[in-house]
Amino acid sequence: MSVARCLGYVCAALAFSLAVSGCNRETRDTDIRIISVSEAKNLFDRANRGEPGIALFLDPRPAAEFNTGHIPGARNFTLAQIKPTARVDPRIDRFKNLVVYGDNPASATARGLTKRLIAVGYDDVRFFAGGIEEWSGRGYPVSTVPTPEPEEPGRPGQDAPASP
16 A cells, blocks of 8 residues: 555544544543632622623523522523534623532532533633532522523523623
């Protein structure tokens, strides 16, 4: 087999591999950028003052848990709703900060969603490790308005702010 033909096969295999894997990349826990409760509250306040696109809070807990108490304006997205092969959704990507939280620092689903968003290609993904426990423990607002599960990523819930 000639070198040119062999090189052609290698290039074709590499192109196929890249096409199948898309833009996804492997993520590690060290890729996760953690924010404090005060940083999360600052983003929340800025969004509620009408700063467009400053932050989107994402809560991957099951809908029943989400509906018992969540950060007002947060959207309930499960890990299954963001497929590893997904493309960046412009309705989500328009936010300058994506803040993922769960119950507390031990929330594997929140960590998983954070890593999935990074792997898919979203920038400025933050993990609020303290979660709803630290948020409510500080006396910050919590909503119990049931929010229907989004039909597609980026669809706001009932209590989501209309303009962020």
